[in-house]
Amino acid sequence: MYSAVMSTSERLIESTRELLWERGYVGTSPKAILEHAGAGQGSMYHHFKGKPDLALAAIRRTAEEMRATAAGVLDGPGTPYERIAAYLRRERDVLRGCPIGRLAMDPDVIASAELRAPVDETLDWIRERIAGIVEEGKEQGQFAPSLDGGEIAAAVVATVQGGYVLARASGSPAAFDAGVRGLLSLLAPRPA
Numbered sequence: 001m002y003s004a005v006m007s008t009s010e011r012l013i014e015s016t017r018e019l020l021w022e023r024g025y026v027g028t029s030p031k032a033i034l035e036h037a038g039a040g041q042g043s044m045y046h047h048f049k050g051k052p053d054l055a056l057a058a059i060r061r062t063a064e065e066m067r068a069t070a071a072g073v074l075d076g077p078g079t080p081y082e083r084i085a086a087y088l089r090r091e092r093d094v095l096r097g098c099p100i101g102r103l104a105m106d107p108d109v110i111a112s113a114e115l116r117a118p119v120d121e122t123l124d125w126i127r128e129r130i131a132g133i134v135e136e137g138k139e140q141g142q143f144a145p146s147l148d149g150g151e152i153a154a155a156v157v158a159t160v161q162g163g164y165v166l167a168r169a170s171g172s173p174a175a176f177d178a179g180v181r182g183l184l185s186l187l188a189p190r191p192a
Contacts (some may be wrong), residue, residue, distance in 0.1 A: 009047040011037040016058035021099045025055060025108035025115075056115055062099045063118035067125055074129050080137030081189050084130060084156060088180045094164060094173040101161045127153040142189045152187065159183045 006014070015037035019028040030044055030051055037043070048054040073087045092098075100122050109115045131149035138145055143152075163176035 008037070008039050008043050012039055012044055012047060012054060013058050013061055015039075016054050017062050017099070020055065020058055020062075020106075021096070021102055024102070024106045028055070052112070052115070055109075056118075059103060059109070059115055060118045062103070063122040066098075066100050066122055070126055070129065074133060079189075080133045080140065080142055081187065083133055084187065085184055087130070088156065088160065088184060092176075094167045094176045095171065097164045097168055098161060101164055104161075123157060127157055129153075130156050137189075143187070144190070155183060 012033060015033050016028060019032055019036060023032075028051075033039075033051075033054065034041060034044060044050070044054055048057065069090075070087060073090050074083050076083060076086060078086065100119055103109045103115075103119045104123070109119065127150070130153035134143060134147060134149035134152045137143040138147060138149070159179045159182075163179040166175035166179070167173050169175075
């Protein structure tokens with residue numbers, strides 16, 4: 001499954017990331033991680049203190065990747081509206097759900113301040129970045145002065161996360177796409 005040049009610790013982190021996304025924290029047993037990683041018994045404890053330590057490394061990696069992906073779109077070219085639209089429309093495996101959003105709904109992750117921190121920090125980062133883009137759009141006259149950047153950012157994140165949930169529930173990306181279209185139509189700049 002993984003490259004022969006990938007270190008055992010990397011295989012363990014990547015396997016844990018996948019399993020957390022698919023099964024959640026409780027469903028991700030050390031045995032399942034080792035099998036998925038193709039690692040021998042005891043490998044986890046050689047590289048990590050235990051499952052919580054490995055899960056934290058995996059969650060941090062997922063969070064870093066999500067922020068980098070979002071930054072690639074939000075910091076890209078275009079007007080503030082176009083950058084927000086690009087973020088909302090970027091390619092996603094909608095039916096699989098968001099790896100960070102899924103962790104936010106995992107009671108065992110949320111119960112641990114340490115495991116929850118990268119999830120919370122990532123969602124905060126996305127909201128702050130989008131709020132800044134909205135403020136930039138207001139300064140350029142693209143968005144109404146009455147818009148609150150923080151509230152619009154919360155609506156964008158809620159649309160994405162809620163869209164994942166609705167798409168998974170219906171087995172179709174249509175609900176996600178409809179939410180994105182609706183939010184973009186509300187946010188669309190008005191002709192001068």
